[in-house]
Amino acid sequence: MSSSLLIRNVRPMGASPADVLVQDGCIAAIGAALSPPPGTVTEEGGGALLLPGLVEGHTHLDKTMWGMDWYRNEVGVNLTDKIENERAFRHESGHDAAAQSLVLAKAFLALGTTRLRTHVDVDTQAGLRHLEGTMQTRETLRDVQQIQIVAFPQSGLLGRPGTAELLDQSLAAGVDVLGGLDPCAIDGDPVRSLDVLFGIADRHQRPVDIHLHEPGAMAPSRST
Numbered sequence: 001m002s003s004s005l006l007i008r009n010v011r012p013m014g015a016s017p018a019d020v021l022v023q024d025g026c027i028a029a030i031g032a033a034l035s036p037p038p039g040t041v042t043e044e045g046g047g048a049l050l051l052p053g054l055v056e057g058h059t060h061l062d063k064t065m066w067g068m069d070w071y072r073n074e075v076g077v078n079l080t081d082k083i084e085n086e087r088a089f090r091h092e093s094g095h096d097a098a099a100q101s102l103v104l105a106k107a108f109l110a111l112g113t114t115r116l117r118t119h120v121d122v123d124t125q126a127g128l129r130h131l132e133g134t135m136q137t138r139e140t141l142r143d144v145q146q147i148q149i150v151a152f153p154q155s156g157l158l159g160r161p162g163t164a165e166l167l168d169q170s171l172a173a174g175v176d177v178l179g180g181l182d183p184c185a186i187d188g189d190p191v192r193s194l195d196v197l198f199g200i201a202d203r204h205q206r207p208v209d210i211h212l213h214e215p216g217a218m219a220p221s222r223s224t
């Protein structure tokens with residue numbers, strides 16, 4: 001079914017005020033005092049700036065506590081302290097990644113973000129629970145927001161046996177990208193960590209997006 005929208009009096013990319021006619025999801029005309037076809041919905045832009053949808057390249061929709069009760073986050077200073085604390089809290093509280101990811105994705109949308117990439121925790125305690133919740137949100141908003149999901153081993157890939165298998169299942173279930181985390185600082189064996197990670201990505205022919213918080217030179221020492 002075709003649809004038309006006329007936005008009057010806006011400034012496309014900061015240009016002079018004009019009308020913009022959108023037909024079937026594409027800009028069909030930009031000009032002064034456009035005459036829309038019958039049945040066109042008209043919106044008054046009030047001279048506002050008109051931009052393409054914004055892109056959020058890195059977020060964690062599944063983790064957010066947006067709109068929930070205040071939580072006092074008492075935790076150690078190390079990254080691993082924060083990771084352990086967060087995983088335990090979400091397990092004990094039954095954190096609802098479906099509901100929370102939807103709330104935050106809608107907040108992004110209300111501010112103009114129409115495309116985003118979210119990293120979603122996959123670990124041996126939560127399994128694919130957070131992932132399934134976020135995939136629900138991706139489906140719910142499919143017509144208005146493009147959500148890319150990264151299966152993210154927040155608790156490490158090698159330290160918790162079974163994580164690699166869960167990542168493999170995630171990609172089979174329709175995740176867009178394979179995530180990774182600090183192959184040296186968290187996994188302690190960067191060569192093996194990256195071999196396992198890229199092996200999974202290669203099997204499913206998916207891109208890789210790795211979080212790196214590793215300071216200084218952390219490459220493995222070599223004797224030869």
Ligand SMILES: [Zn+2]
Binds near residue numbers: 058059060211
């Ligand atoms: Zn992140």
